[in-house]
Every structure is written in C-alpha cells, then in structure tokens.
Amino acid sequence: MQSELFGGWQTIDCPDAELRYWPNWLSSNRHDQLVKALEHLNWDQSVITIAGRKVLTPRLNAWYGDQYARYGYSGVDMPINPWTDELEQLRDDIQSDTACKFNSVLANLYRDGSDSVDWHADDEDELGKFPTIASLSLGAPRKFLMRHRTRRDLAKIELILEPGSLLVMSGPTQKYWLHKIPKTKEPVGARINLTFRLIIQGN
Numbered sequence: 737m738q739s740e741l742f743g744g745w746q747t748i749d750c751p752d753a754e755l756r757y758w759p760n761w762l763s764s765n766r767h768d769q770l771v772k773a774l775e776h777l778n779w780d781q782s783v784i785t786i787a788g789r790k791v792l793t794p795r796l797n798a799w800y801g802d803q804y805a806r807y808g809y810s811g812v813d814m815p816i817n818p819w820t821d822e823l824e825q826l827r828d829d830i831q832s833d834t835a836c837k838f839n840s841v842l843a844n845l846y847r848d849g850s851d852s853v854d855w856h857a858d859d860e861d862e863l864g865k866f867p868t869i870a871s872l873s874l875g876a877p878r879k880f881l882m883r884h885r886t887r888r889d890l891a892k893i894e895l896i897l898e899p900g901s902l903l904v905m906s907g908p909t910q911k912y913w914l915h916k917i918p919k920t921k922e923p924v925g926a927r928i929n930l931t932f933r934l935i936i937q938g939n
C-alpha cells in the first residue's frame with residue numbers, strides 16, 4: 737500500500753485523496769526538545785456549538801500564525817497567537833520539505849486516551865478548495881482514521897501517527913474524506929499534533 741516517493745516520503749494510495757507520510761521527519765532529539773517547548777503554548781479548551789448545544793472540545797487547542805490569518809470552526813473564532821520561534825522554524829522546514837506554503841498552525845493537545853477529535857474534514861472556506869494540511873505528530877502514537885464521505889465500497893483507512901511523523905493531506909482529500917482521532921481505553925500518554933494550514937482570506 738505504501739511506496740517510496742523520494743527522500744523520506746511514502747505515498748499512501750487512496751482514491752479521491754492525495755496522502756503522503758514521512759515517518760521520522762523529526763530526529764528524536766528535536767522531537768524531545770519540541771515536546772518540552774510546546775508545553776508552554778497558550779493552550780485553551782474551546783467551547784463549540786453542536787446542534788445548538790455548547791460543549792467543551794475533548795482536547796486543548798492553540799492557534800498560531802500570521803496576524804491576518806483568521807480561522808473559525810463550529811462557531812468558534814479562535815484568537816491567533818504570534819509565531820513562537822519553534823513553530824516558525826518548523827513552518828519553514830515543513831515548507832521546504834513539502835514545497836507548500838503555510839501561514840498558520842492549529843495545535844492540538846490530547847491529554848490522554850479520552851481526548852479525541854470526531855469525524856470532520858478541514859474544509860472551511862478560508863482554506864480554499866483544495867487545501868494542503870501538513871500534520872506533525874509528537875508524543876504518544878494515536879490511531880488516525882479516514883472514511884470516504886459517499887463510497888461505502890471503500891474500507892476505512894487506519895494509520896498510526898508515530899511521534900515525529902509528518903502526514904500531508906492535499907488535493908481532493910478534504911472534499912471526499914473525513915478523518916478522526918478516536919478515543920482509546922488503552923493507557924496512552926499525551927500527544928501533540930500540529931496542523932499547518934494556509935488561510936487564504938485575510939478578512
């Protein structure tokens with residue numbers, strides 16, 4: 737299912753999607769330094785509105801990037817923090833290795849196995865029609881699931897996002913597929929995920 741493309745990239749074959757995965761994108765030293773530094777991000781637990789009800793998201797979030805990049809989902813307009821040195825350096829390095837541009841990053845902290853993100857696509861208008869999302873994982877490995885929105889003949893895709901790995905979703909992926917990080921009863925430590933994005937409208 738996976739094949740070498742060049743360097744560390746593996747392509748993941750999947751209809752209606754463009755996926756590539758670089759397992760050890762971060763060295764283990766840099767990974768460990770980053771985990772320490774990222775503990776100090778401005779973590780916040782958003783309240784989102786689902787079917788008219790206000791609920792706390794089952795994870796912590798922090799939003800960083802260029803000051804004009806504004807982002808909202810499920811009725812939350814998230815305040816943007818200016819780049820930290822670590823995040824800006826990561827953004828630059830990820831831009832070189834993906835040949836894509838990013839002006840913001842949504843950080844997620846899954847404190848343990850009861851934190852999660854439910855089925856969704858990163859298809860907000862401000863990301864444009866064919867967004868590229870670069871997703872860097874640190875800390876505990878967690879399962880990442882994808883399911884096609886309409887084709888029931890296609891099996892779910894299941895990946896374990898390893899610490900230090902970079903997953904890039906691009907092209908039609910968000911249009912046709914949903915993804916989630918399910919809760920798990922297994923004892924797992926904290927995981928941090930950074931999703932680098934390009935916000936197109938500076939409204």
Ligand SMILES: O=C(O)CCC(=O)C(=O)O
Pocket residue numbers: 842844853858871880897915917929931
């Ligand atoms: O934690 C992950 O790997 C996925 C996060 C995600 O889907 C998102 O932030 O939109």
Ligand SMILES: [Fe+2]
Pocket residue numbers: 856857858915
């Ligand atoms: Fe997502």
